[in-house]
Amino acid sequence: EELVRGDAIASGMCITLHNDVVLPYFLNLATESQKRRWLPGMASGELMSAIAMTEPGAGSDLAGIKTPAIRDGDHYVVNGSKTFITNGINAELIVTAVKTNPHERHSGISLLVIEEGMEGFSRGRNLSKIGLHAQDTAELFFDDVQVPVENLLGEEGQGFIHLMENLPQERLGLAVGSIAHAQVAFEWTLEYIKEREAFERPIGSFQAIKHAMAEMRTELDIGQVYVDAQIMAHCRRELSAEDAAKAKWWVTDLEGRVIDRCLQMFGSWGYMEEYPIARAYRDSRVSRIYGGTNEIMKEIIGRSLGL
Ligand SMILES: Cc1cc2nc3c(=O)[nH]c(=O)nc-3n(C[C@H](O)[C@H](O)[C@H](O)COP(=O)(O)OP(=O)(O)OC[C@H]3O[C@@H](n4cnc5c(N)ncnc54)[C@H](O)[C@@H]3O)c2cc1C
Incomplete structure (x- = not known):
């Protein structure tokens, strides 16, 4: 974080x-x-x-x-x-x-x-x-x-099992980094939309932007609670493969959604390398791919449902 x-x-x-x-x-x-x-x-x-x-x-x-x-x-x-x-x-x-x-x-x-x-x-x-x-x-x-x-x-011959035992911690770690990334992008954006003006008022006062921020704030709070709960489970050595997979796919998806919406609120400044939101956009894309793709995370969860 x-x-x-x-x-x-x-x-x-x-x-x-x-x-x-x-x-x-x-x-x-x-x-x-x-x-x-x-x-x-x-x-x-x-x-x-x-x-x-x-x-x-x-x-x-x-x-x-x-x-x-x-x-x-x-x-x-x-x-x-x-x-x-x-x-x-x-x-x-x-x-x-x-x-x-x-x-x-x-x-x-x-x-x-x-x-x-x-x-x-x-x-x-x-x-x-x-x-x-x-x-x-x-x-x-x-x-x-x-x-x-x-x-x-x-x-010898147990490598796959050793990997399966250790991958949940890796996936939880990715979720921790991804939610932190989305949180910080949200904070940059909140500051920006209070200062940036259009039509003679801060853009954050437009309902479309205010509601988008409200939606993101809600999702981030919910995501953070889930990640924190899995950290506590991990500390008790009770983190399951499927709960780590849920944290990994949902939170990295959230990271992508939040950073994309935040960049939009910066307008063209958000597309410029001098603004950290531009780099966040590029850096965050891989979260849904590495550590096991999000499709594979859903396979793990599906298997835990007996499907
Ligand atoms: C920056 C970065 C760092 C990385 N670091 C490491 C590292 O340190 N160590 C390491 O070993 N690897 C690392 N990787 C590799 C990464 O974990 C793999 O690339 C990733 O797991 C996907 O494998 P693949 O690229 O072969 O995709 P593929 O397995 O070819 O998958 C291609 C697409 O098909 C989908 N797909 C595959 N199977 C299914 C299925 N059953 N159901 C639905 N969809 C499916 C995938 O979700 C994906 O969208 C890294 C990758 C990147 C980009």
Whole structure:
């Protein structure tokens, strides 16, 4: 919330991905010796982290990833590529979803920690995005990378389950950032419409604008209450996959709606880069796509209804 308010949504994402998304995998799954090896550097920031699930050919269908990691003595030999990886340029430790059994879907997946400097591991371009320009998103390539078995995180063949256990926190984190983004955009707009005049009065006094603001204020209050309730559930270790999915899709949709309506109230000034609402518009579009698309969130909720 504070990173968003401090206008550091993109650079802040590098930190929240490291702290709130990747670190839990290490805390929950690492052995004592893995913790001793990696946690001090992760805490100091010397070892930045990333999580690489998505491949050029598979995103929503996580069980459809290909990257094989074939056991050969005390190593896995990894080949393939990942894409759209946050912190992909800067990370030293990459939790990578691989197929230790390429013939299986869910039960073939394992998590390997691939480290900077491993022979055969290279990074591609820092991808050019429509928003979040202060944050790196990259392709990763694996060419016969020999990853020691000591770098297996969690159990072999349990990678899909490990991911499912950790993704609700990631999705709740996205909802927290998205509602904060929408709240701050609303505040900028409220200030602007009180000052900006047309037809010899502040534009905020026009009923069309006043009612739009009233609708947004109501939706933001309702959204915030839901997000806060899920944070409390998470603190009690009771956050369910479907409630995290509800928060993620509804709040990121709300973020998109609010920022779009707010930009309209700035008129052409809202389309100019010098106004933060313009950047908010570009930066917010991805919220409905990453962390699992909003369509996939509805699949999760639908499944919880027995459908
Ligand atoms: C800036 C950014 C950062 C990212 N960071 C990371 C990262 O750190 N790590 C990582 O692993 N990935 C990351 N991603 C990747 C992102 O999570 C995936 O791209 C996303 O999950 C969607 O996968 P896809 O692009 O393959 O889309 P596809 O799976 O090809 O989906 C295309 C469209 O089809 C829809 N669709 C697919 N299946 C269904 C279905 N069953 N029902 C209805 N609709 C469906 C989708 O909702 C979507 O609209 C990032 C992406 C971006 C843009």
